[in-house]
Every structure is written in structure tokens, then in C-alpha cells.
Amino acid sequence: MGCVMNKLLGGIIGAGRGSFIGFTHRAAATLRGEAEIKAGVFSSDAERCIQQGLELGIDKNRIYTDYREMIEGENQLPPGKRIDFVIIATPNSLHGIMAKAFLEGGFHVILDKPMAISLSEALEVKKIQEKTGKIFALTHGYTGYPMVKQAKYLVRSGKIGIINSVLVSYNQGWLSPLISDPEIFKTWHLNPAISGPSCTMIDIGIHALNLVYTITGLKPEKVCADLKSIIPGNQLEDYGSVLIRYSDTVSGILNASQVSTGEGNALRIRIYGEKASLFWDQEFPEVLEMMNLDGSSTIFKKGISALCAEAKQASYFPAGHPEGFICAFSNIYSEVFKAIRCLKDNQSPDSVVMSGWDFPGIEEGIMGISFVEAVLKNNKS
Template identity: 60%
Template sequence: MKKLQGGIIGAGKDSFIGFVHMAGARLMGESEITAGVFSRDPQKSKVRGKELRLAPDRVYLDYKDMIRGELSRPEEDRIDFVIIASPNSSHFDMTMAFFEAGIHVFADKPMALSLEQALAIRKKSEDSKLLYALTHGYTGYAMTKQARFLVETGVLGEIHRVVVEYTQGWLAPLINDPDLFDTWHLNPKISGPSCTMMDVGIHALNLVQTITSLVPEEVCADLTGTIPGNPLDDQGSVLIHFKNKSRGLLHASQVSSGEGNALRIRVYGSKAGIAWDEEYPETLELMNNDGSSTIFKKGTPALCDEARRAARLPGGHPEGLICAFANIYNSGFRFIRREAVVPGRDFPDADQGVTGLAFIEAIVKNSKGREKWTVMESL
């Protein structure tokens, strides 16, 4: 089987997420990264390309240069897909341009800066029949698939409440010293209408969508900026009414001092509940109504088929974020090869991306206004 060729936008030497994207895409040997744009500085991009052992003529100045360069190559030697791992404000233009060139897209979240842009991307993806995959990497873990299995098979009963939080502490030092470092996440022109909700809150929402399939209908939000001079939110909480009348609470923060990457979800049903923590991703707790708990472990026969397939190593051998990303990439590669795959289930798709932007716009509107509840736009 011929390896797929990929390009990447972003992934500079200091980009941890760029490394995760490249490692995840290459992990199972189905693809190789053969082209890239690694910096706005052409010299830095060339140096990074050399470090990655790319051919010099496939290290490009910008995404437009990449498209021109790749389309000038023989069809059998062009990139099949691109990974967009650049700041938020670039996602829409890049995605639409690569679709126009007939190239499949894996994109970092958020899908775009606005719901209007997200809807345009979805339509372009549908019309072109090209892959659009959002790299919500946490949905690739084996235990999130087991959690979904427990919900879908009725083990939890009727879902009535979801509590999800995503808390980090990396912006907390700026509370006392706003000039300590700069980040584009606090720039509305690049980040969009939100910082923390656009960055990690949208991950939390997607995890809820993936595990429960619940669709948010209306929201009541309290977003705030704690860092002096920060025009965007750096923490906030959202009450959610889902369409089936379930209730939810989503909390996100990047100024929670001491926190690392605390993405945690609890789903409560009429029969049982489940709890999962991304920092301890190998286990899933099923909380029974009698007060006992059943602990599911990654890589064991007790798991559903999807969870077993998502584990690369035997039980007791830890797997991590790169393996979770690899599951998303490998599902996307099956789509490109026209093999059996279910967008929105095997990998986060454009529909979920559109819901994420509708959610962001609704909570920003609600937090700034005086109404108790804001109904999300019908999609």
C-alpha cells in the first residue's frame, strides 16, 4: 500500500502540537510528511525543513506557495493531505484554498473564527467530497470510545446531566505580571472572539458530543478575563440545556494556578455514571447506583471492539496523546482511501466543528448580554 503524502502548516521547532501532529500522522506507517511551512520567517522554515530531512524544494514560503508547488508536481508525487496547525485566524483561508486545490484537510480546532466561516467550510467539504477532519485529539483515546459504548448500549440509562471541565494554569503567571510573555491567544484578531473557550472550552464540548451525542440547544454563560488588560476571556463557566432536556455544566480556565491539562468529564444517567480524566487516560470509572464502581482498563478484553482497536499496546503499557492523535489520522486516511469509516464518529468532522462555533458565538453573546438564556442557532 502506497504511503499517503502530507504537508503541514505550523510545527515550528518549539511547537509541541506540531510534533504531536507529525508523530500521530506517521505512527502507523500509513503516511509521511513530505512538505511544510514551518515559520513566517523563510530562513527559519528552511532550517526546520532541513532538520526534518525534507527536500529543500518542498519547504515553502507560505500555504499559497505550497499549493502552487505541489500542483506543479506529477500527480502521483503531490501531497494527498495537509495538516493545518497554525493560529486560529488562518484556518478558514487555508482550508478553503486547499479544498479548491483538491487536497484533503486535517485542521486544528477551532474550525474558523466565526459560524459563518464554519458553515462555508462544511459546504465546501460536502461539495468537493474531500476529507475535513478536526483534530480534537482527546476523542482518539481508547477509553473515550469505551465511554461512548456504555452510553450507547444503555448501561447508564437515560442521561440527565453532564459535567465537564478543562482547566490549565499556563496563563496564570500573567495575572501578576502581564508583560511576562506574549501569546497570540490573547489577541482577538488572531484568536477570535474568545481565548479560553475557543482554545480549550471547545475541546470540552467536543468530548461531550463524542461520548453522549447530546446536542446543545441553549446556554447561560459567565466568561471573564482575569489577566490585567486582557480583552478576551481566560476563564468561564457555561450552563447548557441539551435538546433532549439533559443539563450540562462546562467550565474552562487557563489561569487555574498549578493545573496542567485537566480535561475531566462526568456523565450521569438514571442507572449509572461514568468518569474520565485525560491526565489518567488509561482507565474509565463506571459509577454504579449502589455506590460501587467498575474500573475499565485500556488494553483488556472487557472493552468494546472500538476501544480495543484504539489501543496499540497490551494492558499495563501506557499510551498517550500521540496514539490518540494517530487514531484520528488513521481514520481520516481510511476515508481518503475510500474505506469504511464514519465521519463524526471515527474522527471529529465538519458538523461537530460547526456546532463548536455556534456554541462559541452563543456563549459570547450571552455573557455580554443581560438575557438569562441564549438559544443556539439552528444548524
């Protein structure tokens, strides 16, 4: 008889109707049948919160109207009933506050980026995580794609040789309508009290940076930034270009814009090495191109036998059957759940960390907000 694996139990904050990222988290967390959502706070409006929780099939007694109420309520439940982890998918200003509270409340935390809206706050989260020994994961979901894992393998195994430069761009156009009419719609991303000190860099620039780090292991050492607010009256940047020195021998450019008219979600990376270069485009995620020294190209596709073990494991379907964003996100969750199960099996936190589960965490979060602060500071100089 096969072994039946009990599902992990989760809660979620900020995933009500109309929340793109909330839906993504709910779907990704439950896609493989490893977990189910049993509790949550779904709106800052109490009536709407209850209604949306019921629509999602949550027991009314576990629909909370405040995150502090949720921590208290879940801790009153016996083990096996209370949630194991919480997903935080709120606007930026609440990330660090809630992450600290849930870690101290005894729950594993899966947090949408950014980790916090300041480096000092991120370091507070790190301190509490280290004290509690709970799992902390940051959902840079693009790193879950099979071709990103293949690119990482090609770089780390020396297939493209020594890297000399990295070009990464993340261009969206969803804010472009505000250039001609700033009153068309309102978004919290442009409100410093909610978004934090940045709009575009803290929203998508850190995704681009994390993609570079995931594939190459490179971290920025120095930056030279040019940020702009193209939308009239915008207090925060909506466009930015950053020269980055990763080391004495590796430089790069990171470009991020949310006023790139006509663009959807164009996250693209080029990595140039002495033997070959790599190109990957998030809007065509199942293809990775390696351009060789002689000008020829090798094309890697999801599902083929030539892929590394990690890329194969991250694929849900055979070659020719398209996968997408939620599957990539789910790969992050699956790795997080492995780590949580190790702790539930009474392995020590140190041994779990050393297991090397493949998901972004504390250090990636600190790197991201450190980058944002460095870029903002340099832009003013």
C-alpha cells in the same frame, strides 16, 4: 506474498521548532507508518522556514514559504508525487482561510481546531468541502483515547440508562503567571486579531464540548454563560463557566479556565444516568470509572478483555503498557487515512461519508464555533 500499502503523502503548515501541536501532528500522522510528511511551510520567516524544514528532512524544493506557493507547487507535481493531504496547525485566524484554499486546490484537509473564527467562515468551509468532495477532519484529539471510546459504548448501549446531567471541566494553569505580571510572556491566544473573538472557550472550551458530544451525542440547545478576564488588560476571556441545556431532560455545566493555578491539562467529564454514572480524567486516560446505583464502582482499564471492540482497536500496547496523547491523536489520523484511501480507490464521496469513519469533521467544527458565538453573545446580555 503480502500486499504492500503505499503510504499517503502529506504536507503541513505551521509545525516548526518549538511548536507543541506541530510536533504532535507530525508524530501522530506518521506513527503507524501509514503516511509521511513530504512538504510544508514551517515558519512565517522565510530563512527560518527553510532551516526548520531541512532539519525535519524535507526536500528543499518542497519547503515553501507561503501556503499559496505550496498549493501551486504541489499541483505541478504528478500524481504519486504530490501530497494527498495537508495538516493545518497554525494560529486560529488562518484556519478557515487555509482550509478553503487547500480544499479548492484539490487536497484533503486535516485541521487543528477551531474550524474557523466565525460561524459564517465555518459555513463557507462546509460549502467548499461539499463542492469538492474532499475529506475534512478536525483534530479533537482527546476523542481518540480508548477509554473515551469505551465511555461512548457504555452510554450508547444503554449501560448507564437515560442521561440526566453532564459535568465537564477543562482547567489549565499556563496563563496564571500573567495575573501578577502580564508582561512575563506574550501569546497569540490573547490577541483577538489572531485568536479570534475568544481565548479560552475557542481554545479548550470547544474540546470539552466535543468530548460531551462524542460520548453522548448531545448538542447544546441553550446556554447561560459567565465569562471573565482575570489577567489584567486581557481583552479576551481566560475563564468561563456555562450552564447548558442539551434537551428538555438533560442539562449540564461546562467549565473552562486557563488561569487555574497549578493545573496542567485537567480535562474531566462526569456523565450521570439513571442506572450508573461515568467519570474520566484525561490526565489519567487509561482508566474509566463506572459508578453503579448501589454505590459500587466498575473500573475499566486500557487493554483488558472486557472492553468494546472500538476501545480495543484504539489500543497500541497490552494492558499495563502506558499510552498517551500522541497515540490518541494517531487514532484520529488512522481513521482519516482510511477515508482518504477509499476516495483514492474511486469510492464516491457520499459512500465514504456513509462509512462512518470515527473522526470529527465539518459538523463538529460548526457545532464548536456556534457554541463559542452563543456563549459570547449570552455573556453580554
